[in-house]
Structure formats: structure tokens, C-alpha cells
Amino acid sequence: MNKKFTTTRLKECYKSLYFAYQQLLFCNNNPYSWKWVIIGVHNSLQNFMMYSLRDDASGSILKAKQRNKYYINLRGQLPDQNSELDYFLELYKRIKNKNEYKNYPAKIFLPDKGDDEKIKKLNNYKNNFLHY
Numbered sequence: 001m002n003k004k005f006t007t008t009r010l011k012e013c014y015k016s017l018y019f020a021y022q023q024l025l026f027c028n029n030n031p032y033s034w035k036w037v038i039i040g041v042h043n044s045l046q047n048f049m050m051y052s053l054r055d056d057a058s059g060s061i062l063k064a065k066q067r068n069k070y071y072i073n074l075r076g077q078l079p080d081q082n083s084e085l086d087y088f089l090e091l092y093k094r095i096k097n098k099n100e101y102k103n104y105p106a107k108i109f110l111p112d113k114g115d116d117e118k119i120k121k122l123n124n125y126k127n128n129f130l131h132y
Helices: 009-024 033-052 064-073 088-095 115-130
Strands: none
Touching (some): 033 115
């Protein structure tokens, strides 16, 4: 059986959130499930941020120093295979910046008081879990 794995950014948003929900159901009996809740929520949020910053070529979600190079490469050259997704907290900063929404009409994200700190904590928790 030769099945291919295919996905989209939007599908990843919802599937990751659903995965986190499924893990949340086990947290009372298995505290280890919290690790997967945090990783799933982080992945979902990251994909929602990438989706909101999207452009047709997907270069808008790369690290700043690689974006221009990526777009230049699209003009007749092969894209750089070493391109990296922008950091989670950088994507978070960018979704709050109205200048980031040039390609698609969108409203900027206006966080509630305390949201910035919660996002930083989520990112720190996820990073700690993935390194152990």
C-alpha cells in the first residue's frame, strides 16, 4: 500500500487543534498528555499565523533575511532549498503589523492584555518539551 501524505496550511491549523483537543481528554489520567496539548496548540497557532501572512509564493513566511532572496530566485532560478520558516515569535510580531498584509485583505491581530506574555510562555513550553 503506497499512500502519500498531503496537507495544506489550513488543514494543519484544524488538524493540530483537533489533535490538541484529543490529548486534552486524557490529561486527567495521564499528565504526560499536556506535552502533546501544548505542542498541538503551538503548531496550530503557527499554521494560523502562516496562513494569515500567506502570499502566492509562500515566501512571506520565511525568515526576513531569506525573503528577498527567495523572491529573486522565483524569477527564473530554483528556490533556495535551505530556506527556513520564520521563528514562531517573529510570525507573532508580524501578524500584529498592518504592513505585513499587502497581498490579501485582512485585519491585523490585536491581542488582548496579557496575550503577548501567554504566547511567549506557550513558545517556551513547546521548546522545552521538544528538547527533552
